[in-house]
Each structure stands twice: as structure tokens, then as C-alpha cells.
Amino acid sequence: MNILTAIWLVSAILSLLYGFLIFSTGSGSSFFLVWFLVSGFFAFCSFLSFQHRWSHTPGVFRLCFLLPVGTGAAVLALCSILVLTVFPDRGEEELDCVIVLGCQVRPDGEPSRSLRSRLDTAAAYLKKNPDTAVIVSGGQGSNEPCAEAEAMAAYLEACGIEGGRIRLESLSSTTAENLRYSFRLCRPSDDRIGIVTSNYHLYRSLFIAKRLGGNHICGIAAPSLPLYLPNNMLREILALLHSFLTRG
Known part of the structure; x- marks a missing residue:
């Protein structure tokens, strides 16, 4: 051989x-x-x-x-x-709001490891920037006990983020819907907005957000487990190609 x-x-x-x-x-x-x-x-x-x-x-x-x-x-x-290229992105200070994109919620209603990473990243930013509002975005999947947004809001409140700062978007089922519906809860043409999601998911999220009319958009990358990065990267690249070729 x-x-x-x-x-x-x-x-x-x-x-x-x-x-x-x-x-x-x-x-x-x-x-x-x-x-x-x-x-x-x-x-x-x-x-x-x-x-x-x-x-x-x-x-x-x-x-x-x-x-x-x-x-x-x-x-x-x-x-x-x-x-x-966007893995190092940490956003800008004193944004008007941040949008946290949802992912899997466990059967017990607790956020999955990936979702906790996104929420911990968002909570750290929100504590440093107390005037920034937060939109938690995610509907309920067929294998989830509740809407992702509900679990995300509860987690952020447990982290010490005031409920009055949290807006819920609980209808979306795709990244494009996450952003499209979340933009209804803010002013995408005027507000300075940060997108919080897993590092491998951030580039496509920013691409879609800007295409949907976000004029002042930046990314805040949440860390992900290196062991699953090849799988997540490959899946994300295929989704990115789909986004390039369609409106999704």
C-alpha cells in the first residue's frame, strides 16, 4: 500500500x-x-x-x-x-440592541450547550452595556418543549439581566426568519445592532441581516466546541451557499 x-x-x-x-x-x-x-x-x-x-x-x-x-x-x-474571518468579532460598545439567535432547547426546557454559549456571551455584553436592549429570537421546534425565545429569556433573567430589557421573538424557524421577525422589534435602518450567535454561524447571519436592511450591524461571536466545529462548519458552508443563491 x-x-x-x-x-x-x-x-x-x-x-x-x-x-x-x-x-x-x-x-x-x-x-x-x-x-x-x-x-x-x-x-x-x-x-x-x-x-x-x-x-x-x-x-x-x-x-x-x-x-x-x-x-x-x-x-x-x-x-x-x-x-x-468573523470568529474574533466582539461587537461595538453601547449598541442600541443585540439580537441573540436561538438554537436547540433540551427536552427539560434548558438551553443546549450551544445556546448557553450564545446566551453567556450576550449576558456578558449586556452587563458591560446596561443601556443596550436584547432581542431573543427563536420559535418552538418539533422536538422542543417550548419556544427557544422563552427559554432564552428565562436564562438571561437568571443571569441577572432585567426582564424589561428583554424582547421576545418566538415565531421564527430559520436564520432568515430570526432576523426578519426580530427587525420588527427594533429599527434596523437606524439602530446600531449586534448579532450574537455561534462563531461558525455569524458570517451568514451578518450577510442575511445586511440584506434585510440592517444599516449598522456588527457581530458578537460566541465560542463553540472545537470537536464539533468541522461538522458545524461544513453544514454552515452549505447553508451559506444556499443564502448566496437564494433569498433565504
Whole structure:
């Protein structure tokens, strides 16, 4: 077995194991299946390399294989760079309001780890900027016991944020809806607004917010677990491409 074959094979095994890891989190998403597809692609490349089939494949077939794969790799790399550029964003001081984007609420009504990270980041900012209002945004998913906004508001109040500063948006089910409906609770053309969300989710959120008419928008990135970052990044890049091509 040559080195290239070994690299493809190890990549296939790691992708397969990572897919099972993502599945084990019980997030309710079927995105883990993408990692099985990635594993299958690497396994196919390993087979071609091991059997020395590539060198005997007609040039036109190699071109038909390499062109989309190379284009896809380039697009993924470019989008990854765009997403990573906003990881350090910490917002501006004394914003008029911040919008905290919701995500999974656990069956017991408590925020998931990702949502707690967003809320802790928002709470830290709000304590430093006592005149800033906060909009918590998120509806109720089919596997959630309450609207995300309700759980978020309760968590922020438990962190010491006054209830009078908190506005709830509890109808949304997508990032675009999060922002569109939240903008009804503020003045997006005039207010200085901060978007609080997970670091990997921030670039797309800012892109959508500006497209919806936010004139003074900045980002406040909440940290995420490095172990799940490859999965979150890949999912976010695909969603970003969808946002580029549509109004979603």
C-alpha cells in the first residue's frame, strides 16, 4: 500500500467515525449522513489508488472527475475563509440592541450547550452595556418543549439581566426568519445592532441581516466546541451557499 492510498483510507475511516460521533449527540439532525458520504468518497479514492486504476483511466473521465471535485474543494476553502474571518468579532460598545439567535432547547426546557454559549456571551455584553436592549429570537421546534425565545429569556433573567430589557421573538424557524421577525422589534435602518450567535454561524447571519436592511450591524461571536466545529462548519458552508443563491 502506497502513502496516497493510506491517506485516502485513513481519511475514510476518520470520516466514518466522525459521522457516528455526530450521530451520537442526538441533535435530531440527519446531517451526520453527509460524513458517511464523505467517507464513501475517500474510500473510493483509496480503491482507485490501491488498484492503480487512476493511471489507466481515460483522460476525459479523469477530467470529468477532477473538475467538479476541484471546484467543490475551492468553493469550500473560500467559504471557510469567509466564515473564519468573523470568529474574533466582539461587537461595538453601547449598541442600541443585540439580537441573540436561538438554537436547540433540551427536552427539560434548558438551553443546549450551544445556546448557553450564545446566551453567556450576550449576558456578558449586556452587563458591560446596561443601556443596550436584547432581542431573543427563536420559535418552538418539533422536538422542543417550548419556544427557544422563552427559554432564552428565562436564562438571561437568571443571569441577572432585567426582564424589561428583554424582547421576545418566538415565531421564527430559520436564520432568515430570526432576523426578519426580530427587525420588527427594533429599527434596523437606524439602530446600531449586534448579532450574537455561534462563531461558525455569524458570517451568514451578518450577510442575511445586511440584506434585510440592517444599516449598522456588527457581530458578537460566541465560542463553540472545537470537536464539533468541522461538522458545524461544513453544514454552515452549505447553508451559506444556499443564502448566496437564494433569498433565504
